[in-house]
Amino acid sequence: MIMTNNRCPWFGIVAASLLFLVTGTFAQGKPNILYVTFDDMNDWVGVLGGHPQIQTPHIDRLAERGVLFTNAHCVVPACSGSRAANWTGLNPVNNQVYGNGQRIERTMPDAVMLPKDLENQGYVTFGTGKLFHGNNEARFTEYGPTYNKWWPITSKETKILKSAIQTGGPYVKHYIPRLGITLPLNKMPRDRNKGSTTIESFDWGIIDRPDEEFTDTLCVNYTIEKLNQKYDKPFFLGLGIYRPHQPLWVPKRFHDLYPSESVQLPEIYQGDLRDVPEIAQGFGRYAVTSGSHKTTVEWGQWRNAVSAYMASISYADAQLGRVLEALDASPYADNTLIVVWSDHGWHLGEKEHWGKFTGWEPSTRVPLIIVPPKNAQPQGFKPGTRTNLPVTLLDVYPTVMDILGAKKRKDLDGHSLVPLLMNPNAEWDHPAITAIGRGTWSIRDSQWRFIQYFDGTRELYDLENDPEEWRNLVQDKQFIGVVKRLSKHLPVDNNWKHFVRYGEFKAIVPADGSPILLYGPAESIIYESKDVSKKYPDVVKKIEAYLKENKISRQRVNIN
Structure with missing residues (x-):
């Protein structure tokens, strides 16, 4: 099956809803849009129940205002591919970005992105932080502060002296006099890029500095500034919050929320990878996007890492809270569409993996919340609704265009989520499809996950009875029908x-x-x-x- 855009089966219902939207919207001006993305945030948020100790009050309250998609998944579990799909509205077959090894500016230099699409239809567009994986500024009318993952450490301070590398020892020590700290804070040897003269990002710990020295705080300050200004056009305001992406450094008070000795570790099944293909074991154990689980455990850092990741999520949540408070106090409170999403998930030891870029649930499942404008809500919409139907970030672009009443491109690959905003149990025949490099696909419906690797090997999980994906059922003959049904959704890239x-x-x-x-x-x-x-x-x-x-x-x- 080639992933292509199909006409919505609820066309009549959606058309009627959109007529309502357009009529209500244009009477008071086109809706604005606040478009917020997190980086590497998995389902460890309160409303998704991914971790029992997590504190995300602002994300939780936002879900009460809109629709929470509890079975939402990324298109590619890596920054470049996920964001390329979301911003272009095209799947990897059509944009050729299957991971961080490819960039949209190279595979499709003339691709139409959501901000430019809206700008061409009369919007003024603003952006700040990490929105794309690469150059951001040229895609917006105005761009505020970009992101720097190392702050509060300066770019100059990230450079390690060659003499320090040659000193020897289990890990390279890098002292920063201005901050009075020695990196890495976790005191672990690096699994990746050994011998590099740049500090390792797979690090966590407390750097006790003011909020204003952290990149996301500055980006949120800009966002709030934009919400306090007046415009003669509707606006698109994009905010890319970098945390909880590593390094896991955030202001101290967020670390204090999660004492490492009391945090609950992810539930792990010893020998979990025994029943998966050899290539899948590599996806789990290779230190590609982060360090290895083996090293993290051997150096006694598992609890500290979990604590720091949770602290980073709570910091990111607090930044979202500042923005929502500013929006609610602004003249745009009733006429702004809010979309909040994460580009992909993150493993913290599950499947012996740290980081992203696997076909399993911790890597693909993401928070996704959509709150329609108060003065232009779809018929049937109820705040605080949840839907467990499978959706992907590819569906966000057409949804935004429908809610805004904007002209929608015919080549968009996703499916508008407006029917699910109207009825969370609407008929929905679209599994969530995720690409993990060229030739490897993960198919997720409401109960099952089917993975086919580029070498033809496969996995099958019953998430309803095995939510941790501990038992690969692909060899069980009683599920041949399930495999056959899900296999029909495997995309074909004829390139x-x-x-x-x-x-x-x-x-x-x-x-x-x-x-x-x-x-x-x-x-x-x-x-x-x-x-x-x-x-x-x-x-x-x-x-x-x-x-x-x-x-x-x-x-x-x-x-x-």
Whole structure:
């Protein structure tokens, strides 16, 4: 199945709703939009119940004002791919951004983004913080402070002296005199980029500095400033809150909320990866987007990391609260659409993994809340509604355009969520589809998750009876029908003829006859960030020979 835009099956209902929206809206001016994204925030928020000790009062109260999508998932569990899909309204098949190894400005330099789409329809657009994965400023009428993940540490202070690297010891010590601290605060050796002269981001601990020295505080200050100004056009105001993305440094009072000795760790099943394919074990154990679970446990830092992640979520929640307070006190309170989402989730030891970029629930599930303008609400909308129907961040773009009464592009791949704003139990035949690199897909419906890796290996989980995804049921014959049904939703990217697993390498064979792309070995197989075909020509030749000699026609190939 190729993911394409399909006409909404509730067209008549939606059309009537949109007529109501447009009539009510234009009488008082087009709605504004407050568009807030978090980075790396999983389901550890109060209203989603991901962690029993988390404190997110502002997200929780916002959910009471709108619709909470309790089964929302990212399109790609990595910043670049997730944001490319959300901002373009196009899935990875059509925008070719499957992870952080690709960038939308390279794969689709002329892509129409949501802010520009609205600007072309009469909106003034503002942005601040981390909204895209890359250059943000040119996509908006005005851009405020961008983000710096290291603050309150300056860019100059992130540089490690080579002499410190050569000193030896279990980890490289980097002293910052201005702050009186020695990094890494977690005192752990790094699993990634060993020998790097830049400090490690997989770090956590207290840096006791004023709020104004943290990047998100500055971005929120700008957002509040914009809400206090007057405009002669409707506005789009985008805020990218960077936390809880690592490094997990936030003002001290948020760390104080979660004493490490009393935090509850994620429930882990020892041997959880025994029943998954070999490539899935690599997705779990490789230290790609963060450090490894093994190192975190061996150095006694698991509780400290969980505590710091929760502190970062509460800090991000507090920043959202400041913005909502400013909006409610402004003249725009009744005529502003609010959309809040996270680009993807984050593992904290589940499946022996830290970070993102897996096909499992901790990586794909995200908070998503939509609050229609008070003076332009869809018929049937009820504040505080929840829906457990599967949706993705790809659905946000068409939803925004419908609620705003804006002209909607015909090439959008997502499905408008307006029917679910009207009725949370509406008929909905769209599973959540997530790409984890080229050739690997995760399909999630209301009960099941089906994963097919690029080498053809698979997993199946019954989330209703196994919410932690501990039991892979793909070999159980009684679920053949479930596998067959979900397999029909697997997208097909005809840009690529073959996806090949060859030991610790991944080969991608273009359909147009271009040279094979090769990624690996080991963890480099995951992100597809650097083609190593010229470095390993013998591997390429063996793959080419195998495909030719065996006359392989299937797209997914596993050579052992």
